[in-house]
Amino acid sequence: xxxxxxxxxxxxxxxxxxxxxxxxxxxxxxxxxxxxxxxxxxxxxxxxxxxxxxxxxxxxxxxxxxxxxxxxxxxxxxxxxxxxxxxxxxxxxxxxxxxxxxxxxxxxxxxxxxxxxxxxxxxxxxxxxxxxxxxxxxxxxxxxxxxxxxxxxxxxxxxxxxxxxxxxxxxxxxxxxxxxxxxxxxxxxxxxxxxxxxxxxxxxxxxxxxxxxxxxxxxxxxxxxxxxxxxxxxxxxxxxxxxxxxxxxxxxxxxxxxxx
Amino acid sequence: xxxxxxxxxxxxxxxxxxxxxxxxxxxxxxxxxxxxxxxxxxxxxxxxxxxxxxxxxxxxxxxxxxxxxxxxxxxxxxxxxxxxxxxxxxxxxxxxxxxxxxxxxxxxxxxxxxxxxxxxxxxxxxxxxxxxxxxxxxxxxxxxxxxxxxxxxxxxxxxxxxxxxxxxxxxxxxxxxxxxxxxxxxxxxxxxxxxxxxxxxxxxxxxxxxxxxxxxxxxxxxxxxxxxxxxxxxxxxxxxxxxxxxxxxxxxxxxxxxxxxxxxxxxxxxxxxxxxxxxxxxxxxxxxxxxxxxxxxxxxxxxxxxxxxxxxxxxxxxxxxxxxxxxxxxxxxxxxxxxxxxxxxxxxxxxxxxxxxxxxxxxxxxxxxxxxxxxxxxxxxxxxxxxxxxxxxxxxxxxxxxxxxxxxxxxxxxxxxxxxxxxxxxxxxxxxxxxxxxxxxxxxxxxxx
Numbered sequence: 001x002x003x004x005x006x007x008x009x010x011x012x013x014x015x016x017x018x019x020x021x022x023x024x025x026x027x028x029x030x031x032x033x034x035x036x037x038x039x040x041x042x043x044x045x046x047x048x049x050x051x052x053x054x055x056x057x058x059x060x061x062x063x064x065x066x067x068x069x070x071x072x073x074x075x076x077x078x079x080x081x082x083x084x085x086x087x088x089x090x091x092x093x094x095x096x097x098x099x100x101x102x103x104x105x106x107x108x109x110x111x112x113x114x115x116x117x118x119x120x121x122x123x124x125x126x127x128x129x130x131x132x133x134x135x136x137x138x139x140x141x142x143x144x145x146x147x148x149x150x151x152x153x154x155x156x157x158x159x160x161x162x163x164x165x166x167x168x169x170x171x172x173x174x175x176x177x178x179x180x181x182x183x184x185x186x187x188x189x190x191x192x193x194x195x196x197x198x199x200x201x202x203x204x205x206x207x208x209x210x211x212x213x214x215x216x217x218x219x220x221x222x223x224x225x226x227x228x229x230x231x232x233x234x235x236x237x238x239x240x241x242x243x244x245x246x247x248x249x250x251x252x253x254x255x256x257x258x259x260x
Numbered sequence: 261x262x263x264x265x266x267x268x269x270x271x272x273x274x275x276x277x278x279x280x281x282x283x284x285x286x287x288x289x290x291x292x293x294x295x296x297x298x299x300x301x302x303x304x305x306x307x308x309x310x311x312x313x314x315x316x317x318x319x320x321x322x323x324x325x326x327x328x329x330x331x332x333x334x335x336x337x338x339x340x341x342x343x344x345x346x347x348x349x350x351x352x353x354x355x356x357x358x359x360x361x362x363x364x365x366x367x368x369x370x371x372x373x374x375x376x377x378x379x380x381x382x383x384x385x386x387x388x389x390x391x392x393x394x395x396x397x398x399x400x401x402x403x404x405x406x407x408x409x410x411x412x413x414x415x416x417x418x419x420x421x422x423x424x425x426x427x428x429x430x431x432x433x434x435x436x437x438x439x440x441x442x443x444x445x446x447x448x449x450x451x452x453x454x455x456x457x458x459x460x461x462x463x464x465x466x467x468x469x470x471x472x473x474x475x476x477x478x479x480x481x482x483x484x485x486x487x488x489x490x491x492x493x494x495x496x497x498x499x500x501x502x503x504x505x506x507x508x509x510x511x512x513x514x515x516x517x518x519x520x521x522x523x524x525x526x527x528x529x530x531x532x533x534x535x536x537x538x539x540x541x542x543x544x545x546x547x548x549x550x551x552x553x554x555x556x557x558x559x560x561x562x563x564x565x566x567x568x569x570x571x572x573x574x575x576x577x578x579x580x581x582x583x584x585x586x587x588x589x590x591x592x593x594x595x596x597x598x599x600x601x602x603x604x605x606x607x608x609x610x611x612x613x614x615x616x617x618x619x620x621x622x623x624x625x626x627x628x629x630x631x632x633x634x635x636x637x638x639x640x641x642x643x644x645x646x647x648x649x650x651x652x653x654x655x656x657x658x659x660x661x662x663x664x665x666x667x668x669x670x671x672x673x674x675x676x677x678x679x680x681x682x683x684x685x686x687x688x689x690x691x692x693x694x695x696x697x698x699x700x701x702x703x704x705x706x707x708x709x
Contacts, residue, residue: 021411023404024407024408024476028479030404031400031403031483034396034399034400150534153450153468154468154471155471155475155537156468156471156511156514156515157519157522157531157534157535157537157538158517159518160530161518161521161522162443162446164443165443165444165446165447166450169447
């Protein structure tokens with residue numbers, strides 16, 4: 001957790017993808033967040049989870065617990081335990097008026113699955129405070145699973161061949177195949193939740209994502225998911241680099257602020 | 261003290277303190293003294309120094325003294341980046357006491373293990389230790405470095421990868437070859453952390469992590485820009501980065517094997533992109549890091565085994581490039597070694613030597629070279645007394661046949677010295693050799709190679 005303000009108006013949660021790590025997936029985001037005044041109004045959380053072995057459903061369950069606590073009991077369950085020795089110095093977070101979930105690749109599947117599940121839970125009335133910003137989301141799966149695995153494993157040439165062999169080992173990878181049962185269920189559940197909310201005249205913002213896709217992404221399907229906003233095309237980036245700001249490429253930093 | 265610095269100090273301490281430690285604040289002199297035999301910090305420091313200088317691998321985490329030294333170095337870096345103000349930290353007096361008891365300053369500010377802590381001690385002793393005004397870039401670089409160190413210190417697989425080239429264990433070499441044989445083998449090793457049924461292959465995931473860690477460290481150093489003190493401190497403190505050269509060689513061997521996999525398949529459309537990325541990574545991360553490590557003279561000393569092998573063949577990159585003849589010999593003993601049959605492997609080596617001897621005077625020099633290489637293989641197998649038996653006999657033959665200035669004779673003498681150095685005192689060594697000979701006489705009724 002990173003916090004610079006006594007009474008932040010919102011929280012930004014970063015969720016990595018397959019094979020990623022909580023902070024390093026976003027590379028120099030923290031540095032830029034400290035540099036941009038706009039970020040000082042928000043608490044930043046970097047959520048980590050084991051992304052390779054378990055199913056996406058399992059990963060989503062872990063994230064759902066975190067999100068539920070963040071929405072309903074941020075001080076007791078998240079902020080207090082994280083900043084324990086300094087809680088006397090910090091204004092208690094009663095609730096965040098806005099929670100932006102930024103997810104990369106498989107992280108998009110994880111957060112969407114969590115939201116679809118929480119929409120049937122007692123925390124559902126809190127969900128409209130949530131917004132989604134997805135970088136190279138894998139919510140429609142990958143037409144090149146070995147490539148997706150290689151992206152998650154690193155820079156060595158030849159890892160795609162390893163990816164072919166690894167498809168059999170990792171359960172989460174099976175879920176990320178194009179038209180996998182897990183993804184088809186996710187799409188169906190998202191449609192159902194949207195319809196149910198519209199029938200009840202309830203807000204639906206947390207079910208509709210802003211999406212960024214990159215020019216050189218060869219691994220995820222880039223079609224529109226349910227009723228998401230029209231995707232923004234990011235030039236000169238690939239599946240991995242799209243969410244990593246550097247000195248020149250500041251789109252992720254700008255885009256997160258705009259989403260707030 | 262400001263809340264910001266207080267939080268900064270806690271983050272540095274939590275990165276290096278043993279996990280689950282209930283002693284706070286950490287570190288204290290009582291805690292550290294209780295962690296080492298007889299509480300003798302100075303002797304332990306010397307022991308660490310001598311282990312490092314003889315090329316013995318020092319753990320990245322879990323040794324109480326190294327943890328404190330690494331913490332001290334990171335604290336100094338944090339101070340230089342405006343992340344912590346060392347003027348106002350509650351444990352300062354304890355830390356000074358610890359560093360003085362360890363005698364860090366006498367090892368010098370450039371020492372790869374003690375240097376980072378020595379710099380902190382010197383800074384505390386100097387009058388000008390005012391904290392810098394935090395510059396976002398440096399502050400964030402320090403923050404990123406701590407996240408990186410937290411990951412590295414928890415990563416046993418990464419440590420295994422770094423340590424692997426320094427082990428004389430033949431099984432490790434066999435495991436490397438096994439996992440690089442095919443993408444399926446690599447994938448299986450990645451998931452099961454084993455090669456076959458028995459060989460530890462954690463180094464595979466460790467190697468993949470290495471790529472990420474080196475890239476991040478190179479970025480951090482780049483972010484520290486022209487702040488030379490901070491860059492130097494960062495590089496000193498990241499002890500694992502001192503192995504960047506051997507890590508690069510290992511990774512390049514992997515890359516070569518992976519390109520071999522690709523050659524056996526139809527051309528894939530993204531091969532060029534993969535190669536581009538790898539080359540970019542090498543240029544962006546490994547080469548600058550190697551240059552920095554060389555500039556600050558931080559390269560890890562060669563292990564005794566490496567030095568022995570180097571003396572045997574005269575090659576600098578012995579792990580990968582031992583001579584073709586030695587390579588053939590390796591392959592000949594591969595099967596018995598894989599089956600764990602050391603005696604059979606030694607018998608194979610003896611046969612090779614006898615073949616050379618059978619050539620008589622014409623093949624005498626070849627026989628000497630071959631026997632020298634056999635000694636290298638024995639060293640690689642960790643059989644130093646056996647290597648010594650071989651080398652002593654070869655040396656005698658070489659002295660009889662070669663002029664005193666012959667390069668091979670020089671190399672043999674050097675090898676003999678290296679063996680003495682690696683196995684401790686010469687007396688002990690001779691005793692071991694004699695015991696070995698007596699054992700052989702008893703078993704086989706005659707001396708053999």
